[in-house]
Amino acid sequence: MDATRADQQPLPGQLRPSGTDGIDQIQADIAAALRSTIVLPPYDEVLRLIDTLKGHLGPLIEQAEEHVQEHRPGEVAWYREHAQIDNAQFQLRAGPGDGLVSAARRLQSLARSVQQMLRQIHHEQGA
Incomplete structure (x- = not known):
């Protein structure tokens, strides 16, 4: 991971900067989590x-x-x-x-x- 990317990513449990960009990222993370599913056999x-x-x-x-x-x-x-x-x-x-x-x-x-x-x-x- 390069230094600029690392500086932008918060640690787990740490909030992102407030503002539209932070909220958009949180919503994108939520959408990604809800999209992921575990496929079970019948x-x-x-x-x-x-x-x-x-x-x-x-x-x-x-x-x-x-x-x-x-x-x-x-x-x-x-x-x-x-x-x-x-x-x-x-x-x-x-x-x-x-x-x-x-x-x-x-x-x-x-x-x-x-x-x-x-x-x-x-x-x-x-x-």
């Missing part, structure tokens, strides 16, 4: 993906539980793996929520949980 697609990921997660949890028995309670790996399994079991039981946004968030959490289980199993198999 609700039916989100629900289908949730069901699909839950179908993957159940067997992954079983495999992870078999691997965690190879460690002794008290070992760092045992605690870490148990925490990941507990989280995965929670994700498996949780519903989609009340609407599209909550279902999309649940889908993302579920996907991260499946990803963690895959990493845990592949890490154990590679070790």
